[in-house]
Amino acid sequence: MRTPSKHAETIYALLKQSSGPLSANEIWQSLQASGIGLATIYRILKRGVESGALCEANLPGGQTRYEPTGLKHHHHFLCSDCNRAIDLEGCVPGLENIVPPNFSITGHEILLFGHCADCSEAA
Numbered sequence: 001m002r003t004p005s006k007h008a009e010t011i012y013a014l015l016k017q018s019s020g021p022l023s024a025n026e027i028w029q030s031l032q033a034s035g036i037g038l039a040t041i042y043r044i045l046k047r048g049v050e051s052g053a054l055c056e057a058n059l060p061g062g063q064t065r066y067e068p069t070g071l072k073h074h075h076h077f078l079c080s081d082c083n084r085a086i087d088l089e090g091c092v093p094g095l096e097n098i099v100p101p102n103f104s105i106t107g108h109e110i111l112l113f114g115h116c117a118d119c120s121e122a123a
């Protein structure tokens with residue numbers, strides 16, 4: 001595996017300290033001061049996924065968002081006002097209770113929608 005470039009390190013660091021997965025556009029907006037172009041960000045994200053350092057969080061609403069791999073099992077909250085995705089800790093017990101008999105669950109995704117704290121205050 002090649003060592004990540006300086007730009008890649010900046011992007012990985014941003015994703016690690018982010019409160020949720022970020023799209024290329026959101027990364028570009030947060031890093032505008034650093035002068036990293038959108039095309040470079042896309043390339044670094046693609047390489048990150050290929051190398052296994054990053055994974056795609058496919059939430060509804062068009063843009064693919066990215067997060068570091070190896071995070072603890074978690075789910076996402078999607079703000080319908082500012083369109084931010086926020087990581088939620090923990091999980092929901094009892095999912096097996098809503099599955100018909102003789103079905104077995106091999107995985108699940110849970111997405112909550114609503115208004116984040118910032119947007120609730122603004123309303």
Ligand SMILES: [Zn+2]
Pocket residue numbers: 079080081082083084115116117118119
């Ligand atoms: Zn919001």
Ligand SMILES: [Zn+2]
Pocket residue numbers: 073074075090091092108110
């Ligand atoms: Zn879960």
